[in-house]
Amino acid sequence: MRTTLVIARRELAGYFATPVASVFIVIFLVLLGALTFNLGNFLDRNQADLQPFFTFVPWVLLLLVPAVTMRLWAEERRSGTIELLLTLPVTQAQAVIGKFLAAWAFCAIALLLTFPIVITVNFLGRPDNGVIACGYLGAILVAGAFLSVGSALSALTKNQVIAFVLAVALCFVLAMASYPLVTDFLGAHLPAMTDVARRIGVLERFQDFTRGIVSLNDLIYFASVIVFFLFLNTVILEARRAD
Amino acid sequence: MLARAHPRGQRGLILGYAGLGGLHRAAVAVFGRSGNRAGDAALIEIEGLTKRFGTFTAVDRVSFTVPRGEVLGFLGPNGAGKSTTMRMLAGFVTPTEGTARVAGFDVQTRPVQARRELGFLPEGAPTYPDMTVIGFLGFCAGVRGYHGAARNRRVEQALALTGLEPVAVQPVETLSKGFKRRVGLAQALLHDPPVLVLDEPTDGLDPNQKHEVRTLIRRMAPEKAIVISTHILEEVDAVCTRAIVIAAGRIVADDTPAALERLHPSGRLDDVFRALTTKQAA
Ligand SMILES: Nc1ncnc2c1ncn2[C@@H]1O[C@H](COP(=O)(O)OP(=O)(O)OP(=O)(O)O)[C@@H](O)[C@H]1O
Ligand SMILES: [Mg+2]
Numbered sequence: 001m002r003t004t005l006v007i008a009r010r011e012l013a014g015y016f017a018t019p020v021a022s023v024f025i026v027i028f029l030v031l032l033g034a035l036t037f038n039l040g041n042f043l044d045r046n047q048a049d050l051q052p053f054f055t056f057v058p059w060v061l062l063l064l065v066p067a068v069t070m071r072l073w074a075e076e077r078r079s080g081t082i083e084l085l086l087t088l089p090v091t092q093a094q095a096v097i098g099k100f101l102a103a104w105a106f107c108a109i110a111l112l113l114t115f116p117i118v119i120t121v122n123f124l125g126r127p128d129n130g131v132i133a134c135g136y137l138g139a140i141l142v143a144g145a146f147l148s149v150g151s152a153l154s155a156l157t158k159n160q161v162i163a164f165v166l167a168v169a170l171c172f173v174l175a176m177a178s179y180p181l182v183t184d185f186l187g188a189h190l191p192a193m194t195d196v197a198r199r200i201g202v203l204e205r206f207q208d209f210t211r212g213i214v215s216l217n218d219l220i221y222f223a224s225v226i227v228f229f230l231f232l233n234t235v236i237l238e239a240r241r242a243d
Numbered sequence: 244m245l246a247r248a249h250p251r252g253q254r255g256l257i258l259g260y261a262g263l264g265g266l267h268r269a270a271v272a273v274f275g276r277s278g279n280r281a282g283d284a285a286l287i288e289i290e291g292l293t294k295r296f297g298t299f300t301a302v303d304r305v306s307f308t309v310p311r312g313e314v315l316g317f318l319g320p321n322g323a324g325k326s327t328t329m330r331m332l333a334g335f336v337t338p339t340e341g342t343a344r345v346a347g348f349d350v351q352t353r354p355v356q357a358r359r360e361l362g363f364l365p366e367g368a369p370t371y372p373d374m375t376v377i378g379f380l381g382f383c384a385g386v387r388g389y390h391g392a393a394r395n396r397r398v399e400q401a402l403a404l405t406g407l408e409p410v411a412v413q414p415v416e417t418l419s420k421g422f423k424r425r426v427g428l429a430q431a432l433l434h435d436p437p438v439l440v441l442d443e444p445t446d447g448l449d450p451n452q453k454h455e456v457r458t459l460i461r462r463m464a465p466e467k468a469i470v471i472s473t474h475i476l477e478e479v480d481a482v483c484t485r486a487i488v489i490a491a492g493r494i495v496a497d498d499t500p501a502a503l504e505r506l507h508p509s510g511r512l513d514d515v516f517r518a519l520t521t522k523q524a525a
Contacts, residue, residue, distance in 0.1 A: 079369055
């Protein structure tokens with residue numbers, strides 16, 4: 001556990017040692033702000049909630065989380081530091097979880113930096129802050145799910161562009177899995193999978209959170225997605241670390 | 244005619260006894276560990292190690308053992324399979340066949356224990372470029388289970404051993420090549436491991452530093468089993484008690500530097516190396 005945290009701490013410090021962190025956070029906030037206020041008509045709705053904000057959060061995460069994860073393993077491989085890291089007395093799982101935790105903490109920081117919008121809505125009206133807190137919890141879980149997907153794919157290739165594109169694609173499918181876009185396609189080609197797809201849609205789960213519902217089901221769902229992809233990450237790493 | 248002229252076990256045994264008498268007890272006291280079966284078994288044991296990339300065989304049934312007190316020079320032309328062998332020993336590359344043990348721990352089945360006993364300098368000495376030297380070594384110490392004061396002490400010792408104090412707070416990416424190499428070396432020595440595997444440790448160092456590193460290796464030699472790969476043949480004379488020459492993945496010679504030199508009329512290691520490795524290629 002301590003080893004995992006040492007790795008996570010190094011990773012997290014790594015984000016802030018380069019412009020990656022500031023660029024990411026600024027783009028994240030600007031994009032989210034622009035979408036919420038312009039497309040979402042945040043102010044014109046005259047409602048004291050963050051519904052328009054939370055509508056866009058998953059989409060911004062879908063774009064930016066793969067930008068964080070694309071370098072996780074691809075960069076280690078390119079620079080050869082993977083040989084150093086994996087010949088220290090750490091297990092693959094510790095390395096994978098350490099990196100994941102750092103990326104997750106980083107995304108959580110970015111999400112929490114949207115707090116001015118919470119202040120704004122509290123200033124203008126009387127929102128249900130419990131619902132808002134649930135929304136943030138859901139957003140952090142969505143980020144975690146996307147991060148685990150992106151991290152696993154980053155272990156697959158040395159090429160960061162490929163890691164990015166694959167991660168966006170797979171996160172998109174995972175997000176939309178319960179929507180007609182995906183279920184209709186599966187219904188036509190792979191009927192057996194339709195039912196599975198309905199259960200694994202990220203967006204639908206997230207919407208529960210934005211309505212202020214935190215169900216055990218949803219929590220278990222996000223935990224399983226994250227554990228599954230991190231496990232996949234260790235398997236890929238084990239098979240391909242020296243290639 | 245040259246290959247394996249030497250019955251390997253014997254000299255190892257003699258050296259082993261010479262080195263192990265009181266030193267083993269001292270070493271156990273220093274490292275505070277009892278995991279390695281250092282009393283009788285060699286610290287590095289490699290048996291039939293083979294690595295194939297597709298149909299290409301990079302390392303072909305390589306076997307050797309290194310007891311405490313021995314400095315093994317690992318020689319061979321570019322692409323001979325030196326780095327691949329060392330990577331398998333460090334548990335980074337998975338062998339296609341064969342086994343490797345570090346201090347008695349199989350690198351496949353007990354990887355974490357094996358790596359605790361090992362200091363490994365990967366080829367090219369990769370380090371995290373954004374980190375400062377102190378930050379990087381502190382990270383390695385933390386992963387190796389040192390925290391607080393113990394960690395600072397380890398880092399300071401490693402800095403002093405490799406002459407890195409003047410650049411301690413500089414980001415690694417701003418260092419010259421030789422200093423980067425020293426950072427990699429410091430990382431390998433940090434925890435004072437009984438087994439050292441160093442892939443081209445003196446590559447890119449200036450003559451003074453080469454001398455320093457060789458002195459350092461010689462000084463550590465009695466308590467450790469050390470494998471270094473190198474293309475600098477005078478280094479073999481300077482620090483190694485034994486040399487293995489590999490070509491196209493196979494061991495073509497395994498002997499003391501002095502015995503190897505006698506294999507060629509000129510008595511020069513360069514000529515022996517050329518004779519051994521070009522004959523293999525032909
Ligand atoms: N991941 C890999 N995939 C395919 N071939 C590889 C891989 N790694 C190494 N090889 C091949 O294995 C052979 C041995 O490489 P290795 O790096 O062990 O050589 P070396 O003896 O260390 O050479 P040098 O003196 O140049 O460092 C080379 O032919 C190399 O091309
Ligand atoms: Mg090499």
